[in-house]
Every structure is written in C-alpha cells, then in structure tokens.
Amino acid sequence: MEFDSFVLAAATDDLSQSVTGEYADAVEFRIDLADEPLEQLSEYDGGLPIIATNRVEWEGGEASDTPDRLEALRTATEHPRVEAIDVELSAVAAGDGLAVIEDARDRDVSVIVSTHDFEETPSGPEMQRLLSRAGEYGDVGKLAVTASTLDDVLQLLAVTRARTQTGQQVATMAMGAVGRHSRAVAPLYGSRIGYAPVDPDHATAPGQYDLETLRRLIEQLKAE
Numbered sequence: 124m125e126f127d128s129f130v131l132a133a134a135t136d137d138l139s140q141s142v143t144g145e146y147a148d149a150v151e152f153r154i155d156l157a158d159e160p161l162e163q164l165s166e167y168d169g170g171l172p173i174i175a176t177n178r179v180e181w182e183g184g185e186a187s188d189t190p191d192r193l194e195a196l197r198t199a200t201e202h203p204r205v206e207a208i209d210v211e212l213s214a215v216a217a218g219d220g221l222a223v224i225e226d227a228r229d230r231d232v233s234v235i236v237s238t239h240d241f242e243e244t245p246s247g248p249e250m251q252r253l254l255s256r257a258g259e260y261g262d263v264g265k266l267a268v269t270a271s272t273l274d275d276v277l278q279l280l281a282v283t284r285a286r287t288q289t290g291q292q293v294a295t296m297a298m299g300a301v302g303r304h305s306r307a308v309a310p311l312y313g314s315r316i317g318y319a320p321v322d323p324d325h326a327t328a329p330g331q332y333d334l335e336t337l338r339r340l341i342e343q344l345k346a347e
C-alpha cells in the first residue's frame with residue numbers, strides 16, 4: 124500500500140461488515156479485538172486493501188504481550204489482501220518486532236510503526252524523536268497522543284508538518300475530545316493516515332469521528 128497521499132482507514136474487528144470505497148481507502152483490521160481473526164482474513168472478499176493491526180494491551184489494544192501476538196501479525200502478512208501492517212515502536216525497540224517487519228518487507232507489505240500515548244502529549248522534541256525513530260523502520264511513522272489543551276494539538280500539528288517537510292511519511296492524531304479536530308486537520312499538515320470506525324458504536328480510539336463525517340471534513344478542508 125502506498126502512503127504518498129492520504130489514506131482513510133475504516134477500523135473494524137469484523138471483516139464481514141461491508142465497507143465500500145465511498146468513504147474509505149482501506150480497512151484497518153483490529154486482530155486484537157476480533158473473533159477468529161485468521162479465519163476472517165481467509166474469508167475476506169471485500170474490495171479494499173487491509174491494514175492489519177494486533178494492538179498490544181499497553182498501547183491501548185487487547186492483545187496480550189506474548190509471542191503469539193506478533194506471530195498472528197506475521198501470519199496475516201501471508202494474506203494477499205493485507206497490504207500493510209502496524210507494529211508498535213516499542214515492540215521494535217524490544218527487538219521482537221523486527222522479524223515481523225522483515226517478513227512484511229519480503230512480501231511487499233508496507234509497514235506502519237506506531238506509538239500511542241493515552242495520558243498526554245509529549246513535548247515537541249520528544250514527538251519528533253518518536254516519529255523519526257519510527258521512520259527508521261516503517262514506511263510510515265505514526266503517533267497518536269492525548270491532548271489536554273489546544274496548545275498540545277498545535278505542537279502535534281507543528282511536528283507533523285516538520286517531519287513531513289523532511290520527506291518522512293507520518294500519520295498523527297490527537298485522541299480524546301480536545302484533540303478531536305486534529306483528525307480532520309492533521310492531513311492538511313501532512314498526516315497520511317486517518318482512522319474512523321466502521322461501526323460508530325465501536326470506536327477503536329477516543330474521539331474518532333464516524334467514517335462519513337471524517338471523509339467529508341477532510342474533503343471540505345482540502346486546500347484545492
């Protein structure tokens with residue numbers, strides 16, 4: 124999957140829910156939230172490419188931190204419709220994420236390396252550092268933070284712009300109510316991926332807009 128332009132991913136734990144390309148460019152399949160995820164993948168006949176995510180508990184997901192978690196992600200890369208995977212920067216730093224990334228590369232599957240902060244927005248320099256480290260391993264470095272003030276959102280946007288200007292592909296968003304508008308605005312500053320739930324009653328992170336709303340907001344704000 125290419126991230127040279129913005130990709131709106133419809134997040135779901137149920138691949139039988141139909142998602143058309145009307146609002147979404149891809150499906151984010153949350154393996155950690157899904158029942159029988161590998162069976163679901165083999166039965167998938169939707170039209171959109173899949174980003175596979177198996178989010179570990181300490182980054183806001185439900186997958187236990189066992190070798191099975193990354194093994195399931197590795198197996199997902201064998202599925203022809205899986206065109207990208209999401210691996211946490213912390214798993215890469217711990218060493219065990221690297222093998223999954225290598226397998227993905229061998230199969231021409233793109234790699235998103237992510238960090239989530241559910242407590243706060245780190246300082247500007249720290250956000251720069253996290254994204255730049257993520258970019259050493261991933262095609263896209265992703266950072267989801269929690270904003271408590273509008274200044275937090277401004278910092279995140281400034282970092283998004285700065286990293287984009289270096290030529291790095293990044294995806295950024297501020298989770299929660301204060302930062303919600305960043306989901307619509309960050310793409311203007313260079314963010315390459317947005318997330319919205321397929322089922323609005325099952326948001327995969329705080330502050331997400333529903334899919335149609337996010338697509339419309341982004342389209343309306345586009346500078347063209």
Ligand SMILES: O=C1C[C@@](O)(C(=O)O)C[C@@H](O)[C@@H]1O
Binds near residue numbers: 153239
């Ligand atoms: O990492 C992300 C971003 C996200 O946490 C968000 O804030 O929209 C939603 C997750 O499904 C996805 O894996």
